Amino acid sequence: MKRRFWCFAAALAATTALTAPMFATPATAQDTSFYATAAVPYKGTTIRVLDEITPLQETLSKIVPEFEKETGIKVEWELLNHFEVINKGQADMLSGRGHYDAIMLHGAQLGPMLSAEAIMPLDKFVADPKLSDPGLNAADFIATPYKTTAFFDGKQYGFINWNYNHVYWAREDLLSNPEEMKAFKAKYGYDLGPAKTIEQMRDIAEFFTRKKGEKLAGKPLESDFYGIVLEGIKGGSTFSNLWVNFIENYGGELIDDKGMPAFDSPETVAALKMWRELWTFAPPGIAEYSLVDVPTVMGNGIAAQSLAWSDFVLGIDKPGVSPYAGKFIYAPIPAKAGNEAHRHADAEPSVTVINAASEHPEATFLFLEWLASKKQQDKLIEMGQGGVPIRESSWALPAIKDSSNPTLFAAMKSSLDVATARPKMEKYPEIIDAMSGIAQEVGLGQMTPEEGAKAGQAALEKLCGGKSCTLAE
16 A cells, blocks of 8 residues: 655645745854855855755745855755655665755654664764854754754764644634633533643533534534544554554553553553544544645634644634634643643654765755754744744744744644654654554544554564564664
C-alpha cells in the first residue's frame, strides 16, 4: 500500500500565506561584521538548499537575499511541496550525489537518515571560532524541542528551524454563549469553557453534537453540527496525534525507555477507548481527514473544537479567510484528568541538515547559523506578523506579545514547553504506517481498543525484530 506522509506543505490548499509587508533593511557594518568576515573564504560559492513550501518558509525566503548580500555566498533556495522534499531530499542524501548542500528534515526523518550516515555532524563547525557566531546564544532556543531534535549520540546535526506543534482550538462564541453555558452546566455540573482535560473535551464534544434543525446558540442549524474534528486519515499525523495527545497523556507509550515495544498496556487501551468515543461526535468523513482538512473544517464552522497544528491555525484564523475568524479561542492540549502534572503535547520540531555529501559544508553551515540567529528570527516573526518561534525571546516580540489573538500564542508556548522530538527510529515510516492504520480502525469501531493495543504491539515487535526500535546511542 502506498505510504502516506503527513504534509505541512499541502496546507497551501487550505491556508493562506502569512502575508505582511516585506522589508529589506540594509545591513549595517556592525550587523554584518561576523558573517561578512567569516564568509570571506567562501565568497562566490553557490550552495543549494531544499526546504518545503509553507507560509512560514515563504516568509523566510524573503530574507535569504540579505544573506547573499552580506556574505557573497549565493543561495539557491528551493521550496517544494512536502512529498517532493522528502523524495528528492532523501534520494539525494542516500545516493551520495550531493546536489543539495542542505535539506530540511522533519524530526521523524532523522532516524532513517542518521542510520544511513547521510547527515554531516556540525560539531567541528560549532567548535571553529572562524565559523561559530559568538552572538548566536543557543541558550535562547526553546530548549526541549531543540535538544531532542538537533542532537543525537552526543553530536549536533542542526539548528532548530521549524517548531511545528499542536494546540487546542475551539469556538469561543459557542463556549461563551449564555444559553449554551447554562445548558452545559445543568447537564455536566461544571462551567463551560475551553477544555482543560480530555474528559472535558469529550463532554464538550457530546454536548455540541447536534442534528440539522436543532438550535445552536439560539439559532436553528441548517446542517448537522459536530462536537469535535480530529485527523483520521491512514497516514499523515493521525497516529502522532493519538500517540502523544492521548496515549502519553493517559500514561501509556509506544515504546519503553529502552526502545522496546510497550503499546499493549491498560493505559493505551483507555486512551484508545476515548479516541473511539470522540470519533462518534465527529463529522462522518473523519476517517479521511488529514491535517489539511481539520483546519478547513474548523474554518467552515461545522465543528466546536479540535486539536490542530498551530501553523495551520495562523493561516485560517484571519479576516477574509474564515467567516469565524476572531471567534476562536485556543488553549494548551488537554491533559488526562488527574495526570495534569505529566502532560504531553504533540509536536514535530524540524531541522535543516547538511548533506554528508555536500562539497560546501562551511558555507552551508554559515547560512544555517545565520537563519537561526536572533536577528533573522526576529525579522521572520515581524514579517509574518507572528509565526512559530524557535527562540524563547521571540515570545516577547510585539508581533506576538501584542497579537490580537493572544490565546493562540499562549497555547503554542504551552505545547512547546513540553514538546519533544520523535524517537530516532530507523523504521519510523514503516512503524507509523502500521500504527496509523490501527488508529483509524479503532476510531471507526472496526477494531476494539483491546484489539488495537494487541495489534499495535504485534506490529512493533515484528518491525523491530525483537530488538530496540530506536537507534543505539
